[in-house]
Amino acid sequence: MKRKVIVALLVSLLIIGFCFTFSCQKKSAQSKIIVAMATDVGGLGDKSFNDGSYNGLLKAKEQFGVEVKVVESKQATDYVPNLSNFAKENAKIVFAVGFLMQDAMMEAAKNNPNTYYAGVDIGVDPATAPSNVLGILFKEQEAGYLAGIVAGLLTSKYSDALPGLNKDNKVGIVLGMDIPPVERYQAGFYAGVKAVNPACEVITIVTNVFNDPAKGKEAALALYEKGCDIVFHIAGLTGNGVFDAAKEKGKYAFGVDVDQNYLNPDVIITSAEKKLTEATFLVVKSVLDGTFQGGTNVTYGLKEGGVGISDFHNFNDKIPQEIKDAIAKAIEDINNGTITVPATRVEAGYQM
Structure with a gap:
C-alpha cells in the first residue's frame, strides 16, 4: 500500500512537471x-x-x-x-x-x-x-568620395596597375532610380574623382529600376564602349548586371551598400559601403x-563608423600605396571637418 502511494505521488509530480514545462514553453512562444x-x-x-x-x-x-x-x-x-x-x-x-x-x-x-x-x-x-x-x-556621399579617389587615380595615374585599364581617363556610374540616397553616393563619387583627377570625365547612365540586372549590364556595356574602364553601380539588384558586363569586357566595377567582391572577385575592386x-x-x-x-x-557617417570603403581583397597587392594613403588622408580630413563632401550634384558641380 505504501509503495502504491509513493508511485502515485511520483506520477503526479511528473504530470505537474510536464504541465508546468509545457505552460512555460507556450508562454515563451507567445x-x-x-x-x-x-x-x-x-x-x-x-x-x-x-x-x-x-x-x-x-x-x-x-x-x-x-x-x-x-x-x-x-x-x-x-x-x-x-x-x-x-x-x-x-x-x-x-x-x-x-x-x-x-x-x-x-x-x-x-x-x-x-x-x-x-x-x-x-x-x-x-x-x-x-x-x-x-x-x-x-552619409553615402562620404563612402562615394573614397571610392571616387580610387577610381580617379586608377583610371589615369595608375592605369598600368591592372590589365584592362586604359588611358582614356573616363569612369562611369550606373544608377538605379535617381533618388536622394543614390544621388548622395553619386555626388560623393564625382567629387572624389575630381579631387585627385580634375581632367577625368565621369559619365552616368540612369536605368530607372533597381531590380533588372539586364538593364544594368546594358548600361555598363555602353559605358565601357565609351571608354570607361571602371564603372560604379548604385543600382541594387540592377547593378549585378554591371559585374557581368565588366567580366565580359575585361574591365572593372565598384560595388555598393555592402562588400560585393565575393560576387565577382576578378572585377570588383572595392565597394562603397554603408553599414546596413x-x-x-x-x-x-x-x-x-x-x-x-x-x-x-x-x-x-564615417565618424560614426556607418559608411566606408571595403577591402581590396585579391586586388590589394596591386593597388598602389599612394591610393591607400589618399584614402586614409581623406578619412582623416572628413572626420576632422577639413573636407565636407557634397551631398548633391548641384553641390558637387556635376551635370549629367
Whole structure:
C-alpha cells in the first residue's frame, strides 16, 4: 500500500512537471518578440541593400532570440498593406527598407501607434513625425568620395596597375532610380574623382529600376564602349548586371551598400559601403533595451563608423600605396571637418 502511494505521488509530480514545462514553453512562444521587415521592390537576394538590412534582423535573432518575419514588396501598392499587416501580427518593430517607402511608412505608423517603425534611407520630420517612427540615414556621399579617389587615380595615374585599364581617363556610374540616397553616393563619387583627377570625365547612365540586372549590364556595356574602364553601380539588384558586363569586357566595377567582391572577385575592386546590417541591428537592440527614440533620425557617417570603403581583397597587392594613403588622408580630413563632401550634384558641380 505504501509503495502504491509513493508511485502515485511520483506520477503526479511528473504530470505537474510536464504541465508546468509545457505552460512555460507556450508562454515563451507567445511572448517572443517579433521583428519584421518589408523590402522595397528589389526584394531579397539583391546581394546589396535589402539583404544588408535583413542581415541585421538575423543578427538580432541570433543574439537576442527574436522572431524574424519578412515580406517582399512586388509593387508600390504593396507597401502600406505589408507594413500594416505586421502590426496586426503584433510585431514589436517593423522596418521599411527604401526611400520609396517613406509615405507608406508614415501612414502605417500613424495608423498603428503601438507598433514601432523604422525606415532605412527614410528621413522623418521631427516636428511632425509620430513618436513610434525612426528615420535611419547615411552619409553615402562620404563612402562615394573614397571610392571616387580610387577610381580617379586608377583610371589615369595608375592605369598600368591592372590589365584592362586604359588611358582614356573616363569612369562611369550606373544608377538605379535617381533618388536622394543614390544621388548622395553619386555626388560623393564625382567629387572624389575630381579631387585627385580634375581632367577625368565621369559619365552616368540612369536605368530607372533597381531590380533588372539586364538593364544594368546594358548600361555598363555602353559605358565601357565609351571608354570607361571602371564603372560604379548604385543600382541594387540592377547593378549585378554591371559585374557581368565588366567580366565580359575585361574591365572593372565598384560595388555598393555592402562588400560585393565575393560576387565577382576578378572585377570588383572595392565597394562603397554603408553599414546596413549594423544599423538595423542597433535599432532592434534599442527597442529591446528601451532606448528607442521615435520621432527622430539617426544618421551614420564615417565618424560614426556607418559608411566606408571595403577591402581590396585579391586586388590589394596591386593597388598602389599612394591610393591607400589618399584614402586614409581623406578619412582623416572628413572626420576632422577639413573636407565636407557634397551631398548633391548641384553641390558637387556635376551635370549629367
